Amino acid sequence: MNAVIDIRPEAATSGCADAPVLRERGQREVFCGLTGIVWLHRKIQDAFFLVVGSRTCAHLLQSAAGVMIFAEPRFATAIIDDRDLSGIADANDELDRVVTRLLERRPEIKLLFLVGSCPSEVIKLDLSRAAQRLSGRFTPNVRILNYSGSGIETTFTQGEDACLASLVPELPASRDAGLMVVGALADIVEDQFRRLFDELGIGPVHFFPPRSSRELPPVGPGTKFLLAQPFLADTAKALQERGATHIPAPFPLGAEGTTLWLQAAKQALGGDATRFASAVGPRRERAARALARHRTMLEGRSVFLFPDSQLEVPLARFLSRELGMKLAEVGTPYLHRAHLAAELDLLPSGTALSEGQDVEKQLDRCRDLHPDLVVCGLGLANPLEAEGITTKWSIELVFTPIQGFEQAADLAELFTRPLVRRTKLAA
Ligand code: SF4
DSSP: OOOOOOOSOOOOTTOSTTOOEEEEESOOOOOOGGGGHHHHHHHSTTEEEEEEEOHHHHHHHHHHTTTOOOSSOSEEEEEOOHHHHTTSSOHHHHHHHHHHHHHHHOTTOOEEEEEEOHHHHHTTOOHHHHHHHHHHHHTTTOEEEEEEOOTTTOOTTHHHHHHHHHHGGGSOBOOSOEEEEESOOOHHHHHHHHHHHHHHTOOOEEEESOSSGGGOOOBSTTEEEEESSTTOHHHHHHHHHTTOEEOOOOOSBHHHHHHHHHHHHHHHHOOOHHHHHHHHHHHHHHHHHHHHHHHHHHTTOEEEEOSSSSOHHHHHHHHHHTTOOEEEEEEESOOOHHHHHHHHHHSOTTOOEEEEEOHHHHHHHHHHHOOSEEEEOHHHHHHHHHTTOOEEETHHHHHSOOBSSTTHHHHHHHHHHHHHHHHHHHO
């Protein structure tokens, strides 16, 4: 029999629930929300993302997607050209033509997102009317929705939030009780969690977004939802407006975070303590053992997190509590007090928190503190490396499966690897 595990987190002296936050609203160095298409198109396998944008948007997507070359890719950019900008051509007619051609050629597409960009906003192209107009023509074969991924309105991971929020009105209504896990997870992670919830006797469990647009999860007053990602403010609000209830919890990063996340689900939906101990206990112990060798490398080292993916607060909690790192500064683009409450409670008191960015000032603070490791976007990483500061690209944290017990050591390794590389370079 497994030992009954202590599932109450050890309090972090007094936590950071009411800690002051430095708010900055200056120049920022963050990708726009189009980036989310790179992981969302892999998740919803019959969806297509059509960015209505410029060549810059197309380049961003291609470079963010890296080496992935598809014979039949599931994202593309409809380029707004000079004729559209000057009003010679009707951009709506052009868009209808592009969509019609795409859907005739690709009958496997069942869900089409028209994704707004800076250029489509500048010329005030109304993509929500375009989606309605085109839906009239292509429903029921294809559902057509729209959201904005523009750099004017969104940063990086907010693209996923905008995409999922646009899907919420499409979810079938239900009064049945059930759990919804919200936020795109790698399929392997989703499968692990599904098995775990089965073992815990918690169900029915639905994942949102689903792998197929034909399997949209039901929602209603009986739905309790657990966020798997910390950047889903609009999606959570839209689900609450459909009657669902948010389960407050830390995020499933690391052995402790995953335990508390599952425990919150058990408490909200009712679950058996013995089953919980026997399903979660051994997994948690294995994860803690796997983390130990990374702790040897990271303990006592300092980390500075620039605002980028909105994963910064849960990551800081993981790095400080499970790996013994010192937090020089924890920046985040947005600090959602309610969704991050359980995380803030677990941060060491006195942690320097910042929201938003004034990049030059933040770089100065970082240089003054000279941390052992900086987590930041691609734009800042190269200059900092050139100054002798070791960096980790935050984009990797979004593209890599990092949630759950089995991934805890992989997550830690993302932080040890750059330090090992720098040591080797120095040698
Ligand atoms: S949406 Fe805006 S910020 Fe994003 S790639 Fe296009 S032009 Fe650049």
